Amino acid sequence: MKGYEKYQRAYFMPPECTYDWVKKDYIDKPPIWCSVDLRDGNQALIEPMSLEEKLQFFEMLVKIGFKEIEVGFPAASETEYNFMRALIDRNMIPDDVTVQVLTQAREHIIKKTFEAVKGAPHAVIHLYNSTSVAQREQVFKKSKEEVKQIAIDGAKLLNKLASETEGNFSFEYSPESFPGTEVDYAVEVCNAVLDVWQPKASNKAIINIPTTVENAMPHVFATQVEYIHKHLKYRDAVTLSLHPHNDRGCGVCDAELGILAGADRIEGTLFGNGERTGNVDIITLAMNMFSHGVDPKLNFSNLPAIREKYESFTRMHVYERQPYAGDLVFTAFSGSHQDAIAKGMAWREEKKLNEWSVPYLPVDPMDVGRTYDSDVIRINSQSGKGGVNYILKQNFGISLPEKMREEVGYLVKHVSDEEHKELSPQWVYEIFEDKYVKRQPYFQIEECHFKQVDGIMAEATIVHGGQNHLVSANGNGRLDAVSNIIKQYFGISYELSVYEEHALSHGSSSKAMSYVGITCYGQMYWGVGIDDDIIRSSISALVVAVNQVPSIKSSVEIQDKRLMEMKNYIQTNYQTVTLEDMAKQFHLSEPYISKYIKEKSGQTFVELVQGVRMKKARTLLKNGNMTVENIAYSVGYQNVEHFNRLFKKKYEMTPVQYRNSCSK
Ligand SMILES: CC(=O)SCCNC(=O)CCNC(=O)[C@H](O)C(C)(C)COP(=O)(O)OP(=O)(O)OC[C@H]1O[C@@H](n2cnc3c(N)ncnc32)[C@H](O)[C@@H]1OP(=O)(O)O
Numbered sequence: 001m002k003g004y005e006k007y008q009r010a011y012f013m014p015p016e017c018t019y020d021w022v023k024k025d026y027i028d029k030p031p032i033w034c035s036v037d038l039r040d041g042n043q044a045l046i047e048p049m050s051l052e053e054k055l056q057f058f059e060m061l062v063k064i065g066f067k068e069i070e071v072g073f074p075a076a077s078e079t080e081y082n083f084m085r086a087l088i089d090r091n092m093i094p095d096d097v098t099v100q101v102l103t104q105a106r107e108h109i110i111k112k113t114f115e116a117v118k119g120a121p122h123a124v125i126h127l128y129n130s131t132s133v134a135q136r137e138q139v140f141k142k143s144k145e146e147v148k149q150i151a152i153d154g155a156k157l158l159n160k161l162a163s164e165t166e167g168n169f170s171f172e173y174s175p176e177s178f179p180g181t182e183v184d185y186a187v188e189v190c191n192a193v194l195d196v197w198q199p200k201a202s203n204k205a206i207i208n209i210p211t212t213v214e215n216a217m218p219h220v221f222a223t224q225v226e227y228i229h230k231h232l233k234y235r236d237a238v239t240l241s242l243h244p245h246n247d248r249g250c251g252v253c254d255a256e257l258g259i260l261a262g263a264d265r266i267e268g269t270l271f272g273n274g275e276r277t278g279n280v281d282i283i284t285l286a287m288n289m290f291s292h293g294v295d296p297k298l299n300f301s302n303l304p305a306i307r308e309k310y311e312s313f314t315r316m317h318v319y320e321r322q323p324y325a326g327d328l329v330f331t332a333f334s335g336s337h338q339d340a341i342a343k344g345m346a347w348r349e350e351k352k353l354n355e356w357s358v359p360y361l362p363v364d365p366m367d368v369g370r371t372y373d374s375d376v377i378r379i380n381s382q383s384g385k386g387g388v389n390y391i392l393k394q395n396f397g398i399s400l401p402e403k404m405r406e407e408v409g410y411l412v413k414h415v416s417d418e419e420h421k422e423l424s425p426q427w428v429y430e431i432f433e434d435k436y437v438k439r440q441p442y443f444q445i446e447e448c449h450f451k452q453v454d455g456i457m458a459e460a461t462i463v464h465g466g467q468n469h470l471v472s473a474n475g476n477g478r479l480d481a482v483s484n485i486i487k488q489y490f491g492i493s494y495e496l497s498v499y500e501e502h503a504l505s506h507g508s509s510s511k512a513m514s515y516v517g518i519t520c521y522g523q524m525y526w527g528v529g530i531d532d533d534i535i536r537s538s539i540s541a542l543v544v545a546v547n548q549v550p551s552i553k554s555s556v557e558i559q560d561k562r563l564m565e566m567k568n569y570i571q572t573n574y575q576t577v578t579l580e581d582m583a584k585q586f587h588l589s590e591p592y593i594s595k596y597i598k599e600k601s602g603q604t605f606v607e608l609v610q611g612v613r614m615k616k617a618r619t620l621l622k623n624g625n626m627t628v629e630n631i632a633y634s635v636g637y638q639n640v641e642h643f644n645r646l647f648k649k650k651y652e653m654t655p656v657q658y659r660n661s662c663s664k
């Protein structure tokens with residue numbers, strides 16, 4: 001990339017470097033927080049906030065817990081001035097909150113500033129001038145001594161006006177553009193200002209080190225801060241403050257390492273609003289401490305509400321990946337993350353843990369006002385069974401059997417992949433419901449009764465092909481008996497492999513949720529039933545599962561095949577066959593068999609059997625010398641008269657007449 005040659009490292013290492021800060025691994029207490037949202041944040045907005053918006057923002061900051069708030073640059077504009085006046089005149093500053101105002105080290109600006117703060121219960125007057133090499137040379141065209149003198153003169157004027165103005169004031173000084181300033185020179189200017197102010201431990205001055213434009217790595221800044229911390233005069237009477245910006249994206253690191261290096265106070269903004277890339281984000285800093293088990297003394301427990309107000313006042317947008325606050329920062333789309341989160345949450349619930357250790361979630365989303373339902377696991381084509389299962393459980397109380405999860409996971413992610421869309425929890429449920437719960441195309445079971453016969457006997461109406469069929473079968477339990485009915489009716493074979501059930505609470509009502517997995521030719525098919533009644537819900541689940549078996553589609557052919565099988569059975573056993581035999585042979589009820597045969601063949605069972613017997617009798621009459629009596633007996637009639645009558649009715653001649661006609 002062209003152009004890099006024109007840059008140089010414009011920061012300064014201190015004359016002596018110490019690295020005590022590096023030995024500490026966390027921040028054990030919060031710094032003094034100062035919000036500069038209404039000043040640095042506001043001055044960087046395309047459209048600065050109105051007076052009313054600033055008032056509301058101020059109230060929000062107080063509610064969050066800020067005790068120090070830089071409210072503006074009163075000399076900058078009427079709005080800024082009026083805002084300061086409004087806070088004082090309307091008595092809006094709580095006793096435990098200190099407001100702060102910024103001023104350049106210029107006489108008329110300082111005077112205007114004091115006019116604005118007249119009568120303040122307690123205000124910090126924040127004085128600044130640039131001390132960097134670049135600004136000394138290019139902007140002020142002044143020597144080090146002359147630039148120091150600007151600060152000294154400003155400091156003196158603050159002393160004078162503070163003593164003349166009604167109110168209670170303390171002072172802050174910032175060597176602006178510190179990153180381009182020699183560190184020992186910055187300390188020299190700060191100490192000169194402190195010499196003017198003569199701070200006391202009971203009335204501390206604030207020395208504020210800004211990374212006006214961040215230009216070095218965070219460890220460089222930490223080393224600079226440690227030097228300042230060790231070389232400031234009146235250290236016990238000075239609050240060492242930092243004001244990090246984010247030009248290199250290291251504002252948070254600068255603040256954290258700076259605190260380790262000796263800083264007592266942090267100036268920053270919500271969501272990192274501020275000049276260019278912004279000021280340090282106080283929410284991130286506070287929540288980083290929180291996530292280490294340290295109370296930051298700021299309340300971000302309803303971050304979505306804070307964010308909503310912030311966006312409306314500033315007309316800025318909080319980035320989706322903004323730490324702790326962005327839309328997506330607690331969201332896992334990818335399968336393995338979702339799986340680990342779901343397991344972590346379950347583990348936490350099961351062990352009743354207070355400590356937070358859920359994988360992939362740095363803090364409990366609930367602690368910042370987010371929800372597990374819609375924030376944590378969201379489904380797209382990167383998701384897996386763990387996530388889909390979590391969504392169904394979290395949102396709909398559905399606890400899928402372990403073995404069913406993978407199939408459901410793939411089903412759902414496939415839809416997302418095809419649609420190229422994220423799936424809402426409702427959409428996920430509908431995909432699940434369509435496949436496993438809804439009425440299925442091939443058959444239903446309506447009306448099912450049970451009797452205690454040989455285990456359990458079920459009698460059910462199968463609705464199939466637009467007709468109702470009454471069928472019965474035995475089993476070692478109710479579901480097994482119904483399953484046998486289905487097997488016999490469709491002539492299919494499968495194994496009832498999984499049955500699980502649980503209560504499903506929906507508002508005040510509770511339903512039974514059943515899951516049935518059947519194995520047919522090595523393949524699992526699943527169905528789910530939801531019903532007030534546990535038996536009905538399990539039967540529904542079974543019906544859905546069997547409806548998924550591909551061979552059910554050809555159930556009509558199976559039915560036709562069955563008629564042939566029945567006819568063959570009758571052909572073979574025509575002499576003795578009864579409906580009772582048939583029922584046993586085909587595992588169907590007698591009424592069902594007679595109805596089935598009539599529907600399928602147009603003949604009754606008796607007509608069918610008689611047809612076969614008569615046909616056999618005719619063959620015997622035609623081909624042999626057996627007596628009619630023996631023939632009647634051999635085809636299944638005990639009574640020859642009865643045989644004669646039936647024969648005559650069917651062929652309009654007696655068996656003897658038939659034999660005679662054949663021999664002619
Ligand atoms: C890093 C920061 O965020 S610092 C804060 C920056 N914020 C703002 O500037 C917002 C508010 N500022 C303003 O509204 C205006 O700048 C005002 C009203 C304060 C001053 O307005 P003006 O005097 O008209 O213009 P401007 O700010 O350009 O003045 C520049 C002059 O002030 C001098 N100056 C700038 N900053 C300082 C300072 N901190 N101390 C002393 N002199 C300063 C400049 O050297 C320049 O001097 P020159 O007139 O001799 O050339």
Ligand SMILES: CC(C)C(=O)C(=O)O
Pocket residue numbers: 040102128174176177208210211212213243245
């Ligand atoms: C006035 C100072 C503190 C400032 O805003 C900066 O240097 O960024």
